[in-house]
Amino acid sequence: MKMKKLLAAGMLGALLLVSGCEPASSQSDFYAMDTFMTVTTYDKNEKTAEDTRVEIEQHINGLDQLMSRQREESELSALNAANGQPVTVSDELYEAIETAVQYAELTGGAYDPTTAPLSDLWGIGTDHEHVPTQAEIDETLKKVGWRNIQLLGNNTVQLLNGAQVDLGGIGKGWAANDAAAICRMAGDTMQALAQLGGNIYGIGQNPNSEDGTWRIGIADPDNSASSVAVISMTDESVVTSGDYERYFMQDGKRYHHIFDPSTGYPTDNGLRSVTVVDTDSAEADALTTGLFVKGLDKGLEFCAEHDIKAVFITSDKRIIPTENVLPQYTFMGEEAGYIDAR
Numbered sequence: 001m002k003m004k005k006l007l008a009a010g011m012l013g014a015l016l017l018v019s020g021c022e023p024a025s026s027q028s029d030f031y032a033m034d035t036f037m038t039v040t041t042y043d044k045n046e047k048t049a050e051d052t053r054v055e056i057e058q059h060i061n062g063l064d065q066l067m068s069r070q071r072e073e074s075e076l077s078a079l080n081a082a083n084g085q086p087v088t089v090s091d092e093l094y095e096a097i098e099t100a101v102q103y104a105e106l107t108g109g110a111y112d113p114t115t116a117p118l119s120d121l122w123g124i125g126t127d128h129e130h131v132p133t134q135a136e137i138d139e140t141l142k143k144v145g146w147r148n149i150q151l152l153g154n155n156t157v158q159l160l161n162g163a164q165v166d167l168g169g170i171g172k173g174w175a176a177n178d179a180a181a182i183c184r185m186a187g188d189t190m191q192a193l194a195q196l197g198g199n200i201y202g203i204g205q206n207p208n209s210e211d212g213t214w215r216i217g218i219a220d221p222d223n224s225a226s227s228v229a230v231i232s233m234t235d236e237s238v239v240t241s242g243d244y245e246r247y248f249m250q251d252g253k254r255y256h257h258i259f260d261p262s263t264g265y266p267t268d269n270g271l272r273s274v275t276v277v278d279t280d281s282a283e284a285d286a287l288t289t290g291l292f293v294k295g296l297d298k299g300l301e302f303c304a305e306h307d308i309k310a311v312f313i314t315s316d317k318r319i320i321p322t323e324n325v326l327p328q329y330t331f332m333g334e335e336a337g338y339i340d341a342r
Contacts, residue, residue: 022042022207022208023042023043023044023049023189023191023207024042024043024044024045024046024049025040025041025042025049026040026041026046026049026050026052026053026054027039027040027041027053028053028054028057030057030060030061032060032061032063032064032175033060033063033064033067033068033168033171033172033175033196033197034068034070034168035172035196035197035198036197037060037194037195037196037197038193038195039053039056039057039060039179039192039193039194039195040053040192040193040195041053041056041183041190041191041192042190042191042192042204042207043186043187043189043190043191044189045189048186048187048189048190049190051186052182052183052186052190052192053192055182056178056179056182056183056192056194059175059178059179059182060175060178060179060196063092063171063174063175063178066090066092066093067093067096067167067171067174068171069116069164069165069166069167069168075089075090075093076093076165076167079093079157079159079165080116080159080164080165082159084158084159084160084161084162085158086150086152086156086157086158087156087157087158088154088155088156089155089156089157090155091155094151094155094157096167096170096171096174097113097149097151097157097165097167098151099170099174099282100113100146100149100165100167100169100170100286101113101146101149101151103170103283103286103287103290104146105146106290106306107286107287107290107291107293107294107302109145109146109261109262110261110289110290110291110293110294111169111286111287111289111290111293112144112145112146112261113146113149113165113166113167113169113170114143114144114145114146114148114149114163114164114165114166114261115144115166115259115261116164116165116166117140117143117144117162117163117164118137118140118141118144118259118261118264119166119257119259120164121136121137121140121264122255122259122266124246124247124248124255124256124257124266125246125257129248129255130250131250131255137263137264137265138264140264141264142161142162143161143162143163143164144163144261144264145161145163145261148160148161148163149163149165169285169286169289170282170285170286171285172196172197172198172199172281172285173199173237173239173280173281173282173283173284173285173286174281174282174285175194175196175199176194176196176199176200176201176237176281176282177201177237177280177281177282179192179194179196179201179203180192180194180201180203180235180237180281183203183204184203190203190204191203191204191205191206191207192204193206193214198239198240198241198245199237199239199281199284199285200214200216200237200238200239201236201237201281202214202216202233202234202235202236202237202238203235204234204235205234206234211232212234213232213233213234214232214233214234215230215231215232216230216231216232216233216238217229217230217332218230218231218238218240218273218275218311218313219240219242219244219273220333220336220338221242221243221244221272221273221313222244222336223336224244224245226336227332228313228319228331228332228333228336228338229311229319229321229329229330229331229332229333230329230330230332231275231277231311231325231328231329231330232328232330233277233328235279236277236278236279237277237278237279237280237281237284238275238276238277238284239275239276239278239281239284239285239288240273240274240275240288241258241273241274241288241289241292242272242273242274242292242313243256243258243266243267243271243272243273244256244272244273245257247266254266258289258292258293260293261293267292267293267295269293269295269296270295270296270314270315270316271292271295271296271299271312271313271314271315272313272314272315273292273312273313274288274291274292274299274310274311274312274313275288275310275311276288276291276308276309276310277309277310277325277328278308278309287308287310290302291303291308291310291312296312296314296320299312300312300320300322303322304322307324308322308324309322309324309325309328310322310325311325311329313338317333317336317337317338317339318338318339318341319331319333319338319339319340319341320341320342321342323342326342329342
């Protein structure tokens, strides 16, 4: 199985480096999939490091052309503009949509790749963001529901009831998985850090760390430039979704971009962020949204049932890691007023 972040928050992660002998490295900063990205590759061969970094950037830009809902010329936009008619799509887009549907089913619809009409209605992050009327929300909800995606086989997709697919909930995770695969094909000495907004993948060992691990910070929702916890990992992805990433304030209330598909409103259940650690970044991407929508109690139950490594941060400043992530988890939030509620 295979959103949203400002550069400062998305790149938080990153790196508590120590001096040492480093291999050759190559780094690029670019914008794709509606977020800022940084890819850094390391190899004993300078050309291999550079060629691999270039290949990753080009591949991600290609995925953006394929999966972006914002690009009118993308293949996904063509599907969304088909007015309910069946459309034959590429192998990769079909696989991505099929994967999104699988995660929607797995999470009981908490993650739903058809919330695009709600995003358009609320306009969060645009110059027309506002709180819609209940009547507007009710009308829009008629277009929302992952079961409106019909996978007809032979790469053919049909969208019912005005549904629109948005792959933003797995797209960066999909790209991170592909980046990891490209690095592995480059050879055993290739190491890399792909920081794709809030999706971070550490491939191989960190050449600048004494123990070889990548240390990825979990942002303070009240100050996303600071970390309140750290995850140490190799060959894994760390993905965070939170209510501080895209939002607006009205009458003292925060309205953010993580919608509850059952109500049409931004999820309001006492959570501020959810982080998932997984070798499959697309899975982690979908599950951060799904767990956020489920809320703390149901989210913890889901993690226990499916062996998901996660960290939850609540509005009352508790940080709750699942038991299986504890060997990789370091609490750092005491000075910011957080409670280690393991």
